[in-house]
Amino acid sequence: MTNLFEGNNVIVQGITGAHGSFQTKAMLAAGTNVIAGVTPGKAGQKVEGVMVYDSIKAIQETQTVDITVIFVPAPYAKAAILEAIAAHVPLIICITEGIPIHDMLVVNKALKSSNSTLLGPNSPGALLPGSNKLGIIPASMSLKGTAAIVSRSGTLTYETMAGLTAKGVGQKYVIGIGGDIIHGMGYRESLELFEKDPEVDQIILIGEIGGQDEIEAAAYIQQSVTKPVFAYITGHHAPAGVQLGHAGAILGNDNESAVAKSDALKKAGAQVASTITELVNIVSSTTKP
Amino acid sequence: MKLLEYEAKAILEPYNIPVPTSLLIKPGDTLPTPLVLKSQVPIGGRGKAGGIILVNTPDELQPAITKLLKLEIKGFTPKTLLAEEKLHIKKEFYFSILIDRQLAGIKLVAHKNGGIEVEDNTDFMSWPIEDKSQAEQIGQSLAEYYELPDQTFVLQDLIENLYDCFVQNDATLIEINPLILTEENNLIAGDCKMTLDDAAAFRHDWHFEETPAEVNFVTIDPKGNTATIANGAGLAMATVDAAYEAGLKPANFLDIGGGANEATLLKAFERIVEYTHLQAIVINIFAGITRADEVANAIVAAKQQIADLPPLFIRLAGTNYEAAEKILTENNIALFPDLESALRAAKEVVHD
Numbered sequence: 259m260t261n262l263f264e265g266n267n268v269i270v271q272g273i274t275g276a277h278g279s280f281q282t283k284a285m286l287a288a289g290t291n292v293i294a295g296v297t298p299g300k301a302g303q304k305v306e307g308v309m310v311y312d313s314i315k316a317i318q319e320t321q322t323v324d325i326t327v328i329f330v331p332a333p334y335a336k337a338a339i340l341e342a343i344a345a346h347v348p349l350i351i352c353i354t355e356g357i358p359i360h361d362m363l364v365v366n367k368a369l370k371s372s373n374s375t376l377l378g379p380n381s382p383g384a385l386l387p388g389s390n391k392l393g394i395i396p397a398s399m400s401l402k403g404t405a406a407i408v409s410r411s412g413t414l415t416y417e418t419m420a421g422l423t424a425k426g427v428g429q430k431y432v433i434g435i436g437g438d439i440i441h442g443m444g445y446r447e448s449l450e451l452f453e454k455d456p457e458v459d460q461i462i463l464i465g466e467i468g469g470q471d472e473i474e475a476a477a478y479i480q481q482s483v484t485k486p487v488f489a490y491i492t493g494h495h496a497p498a499g500v501q502l503g504h505a506g507a508i509l510g511n512d513n514e515s516a517v518a519k520s521d522a523l524k525k526a527g528a529q530v531a532s533t534i535t536e537l538v539n540i541v542s543s544t545t546k547p
Numbered sequence: 548m549k550l551l552e553y554e555a556k557a558i559l560e561p562y563n564i565p566v567p568t569s570l571l572i573k574p575g576d577t578l579p580t581p582l583v584l585k586s587q588v589p590i591g592g593r594g595k596a597g598g599i600i601l602v603n604t605p606d607e608l609q610p611a612i613t614k615l616l617k618l619e620i621k622g623f624t625p626k627t628l629l630a631e632e633k634l635h636i637k638k639e640f641y642f643s644i645l646i647d648r649q650l651a652g653i654k655l656v657a658h659k660n661g662g663i664e665v666e667d668n669t670d671f672m673s674w675p676i677e678d679k680s681q682a683e684q685i686g687q688s689l690a691e692y693y694e695l696p697d698q699t700f701v702l703q704d705l706i707e708n709l710y711d712c713f714v715q716n717d718a719t720l721i722e723i724n725p726l727i728l729t730e731e732n733n734l735i736a737g738d739c740k741m742t743l744d745d746a747a748a749f750r751h752d753w754h755f756e757e758t759p760a761e762v763n764f765v766t767i768d769p770k771g772n773t774a775t776i777a778n779g780a781g782l783a784m785a786t787v788d789a790a791y792e793a794g795l796k797p798a799n800f801l802d803i804g805g806g807a808n809e810a811t812l813l814k815a816f817e818r819i820v821e822y823t824h825l826q827a828i829v830i831n832i833f834a835g836i837t838r839a840d841e842v843a844n845a846i847v848a849a850k851q852q853i854a855d856l857p858p859l860f861i862r863l864a865g866t867n868y869e870a871a872e873k874i875l876t877e878n879n880i881a882l883f884p885d886l887e888s889a890l891r892a893a894k895e896v897v898h899d
Contacts, residue, residue, distance in 0.1 A: 358717055358750075359719055360717050360747065363653065366651055367677070410781070411784075412779050413779025414785055416865070417864075420833070420865070440648075466780075466781060490785075495767065501762045502783070503781075503783060504781075533792060533887070534785055534886075
């Protein structure tokens with residue numbers, strides 16, 4: 259059985275915008291099967307050779323849609339995600355940054371009574387080297403292989419991926435769950451995917467200050483993950499109560515700190531690095547040649 | 548964005564959430580006494596710091612105004628003072644509505660003991676709320692918890708109104724503390740803290756004293772010896788962590804963002820050189836959307852335009868790296884192969 263991320267027919271919502279068109283080109287170049295785009299009012303145009311439609315429904319009259327990648331600007335992103343949910347798109351990936359929290363609460367409610375899975379928002383998307391590029395993770399820095407990366411941070415993901423690639427450690431999955439407070443699939447769902455996929459040998463988890471997601475991930479690792487897990491948590495020296503870049507990167511209680519999260523992951527059996535360089539080194543040194 | 552008390556109360560009022568009768572007051576104004584004079588600062592602990600004065604007689608008013616306008620509270624001095632009617636307090640409760648991250652939803656939080664000592668409480672009651680139709684049921688259990696059975700209808704209305712206010716204003720926190728029960732058996736919002744979601748600013752006409760907090764440039768230690776520049780929030784945090792690991796004292800967190808160009812970088816340099824104890828600048832860029840050659844050009848321009856720029860320790864990778872390397876080499880600016888070697892070199896020139 260193939261998983262959601264290996265879906266074949268990919269569409270891009272917000273394809274006519276600057277980001278949407280630029281990234282569509284990069285996705286096509288990486289071999290992703292982008293079958294159509296959506297921008298209301300721009301049906302009939304073509305972007306990078308891809309036909310634009312007014313709605314997902316219009317595409318579905320003739321083709322099935324497995325995955326949508328959303329680049330729609332924040333004020334309209336809620337409507338775009340809700341449209342994808344209503345159209346029963348199995349995997350919805352939202353790249354857009356800066357969606358209001360109350361909009362995401364509405365989206366979350368709609369997701370609960372649907373069969374769709376959301377990745378993001380404020381996410382770089384997912385990259386399956388040699389198979390599917392679903393978002394903005396640069397394919398040129400990746401290598402097909404058996405490691406799986408899940409992260410809340412874009413640049414740290416790229417850095418880790420490129421570091422592993424340089425050492426000859428390839429990746430099956432590179433997944434960015436996004437830096438927002440309210441988001442779709444998280445560490446737990448990603449870990450479940452990696453654990454179940456026989457092509458994955460090593461799991462790499464990159465986290466940051468704020469929230470409890472990494473603590474919950476540690477509990478899940480302890481209970482259900484048998485594959486080796488390597489982790490790095492950033493923000494060890496973050497001042498309390500101050501937002502650092504990501505909407506979700508704000509240190510509230512002590513149990514949201516980098517130390518608390520690193521400790522929880524260590525207790526769960528993960529090897530925890532104190533820098534990205536160290537992370538890349540310990541993963542590559544334990545990789546079977 | 549954090550609102551001041553008077554701004555928050557002005558938002559509550561149209562939702563029929565009772566607030567004390569109040570006026571903004573300035574030196575020279577006269578008002579009937581007794582009244583309560585409150586410094587409008589964007590920080591908690593105001594009462595304990597002397598930022599609230601009970602004015603009993605008319606001749607106490609002007610000295611109290613003068614005093615509060617001068618009083619600095621945790622680094623803030625007020626631009627505005629609020630004068631409120633003096634309430635006859637029977638009991639003080641705590642009540643708030645907020646976004647709960649783990650719940651990924653909205654939650655109501657209450658405590659029987661409100662007021663300035665609320666942080667000592669640990670046993671808060673809370674109720675998830677998805678829809679205001681739940682106000683009736685939650686209001687009933689809140690009335691039982693507060694031991695105010697005769698206020699059940701009032702609390703149900705309060706929840707319904709507060710929920711509407713919270714959602715319609717894109718709030719992430721509305722905290723009413725204390726929620727005052729008066730001798731006349733009225734429930735009144737004595738103080739209110741409100742935080743609004745900056746991301747929703749596009750659909751509101753917001754004008755407040757405070758401006759949204761800057762999230763991409765944060766000072767960590769104004770006396771730090773090393774400034775950091777990176778792109779992406781995660782990488783910027785990781786750069787600060789690695790600088791500490793290397794024995795440096797980072798002054799700041801700076802995420803120049805995706806697609807940063809020469810102008811944004813130059814601006815960053817200008818702000819960084821303001822740190823008085825600065826001895827080194829560490830630059831860690833992983834170019835994706837950002838182009839490494841643009842970063843290199845900005846570094847060259849900064850060296851030419853900013854006098855007394857501390858030594859730079861640069862690590863670049865990613866898009867257009869080769870072009871960047873060429874630009875920097877031509878200008879005799881050293882590049883380090885990785886962040887660790889850049890930090891080690893920085894440590895050698897930095898002295899405490």
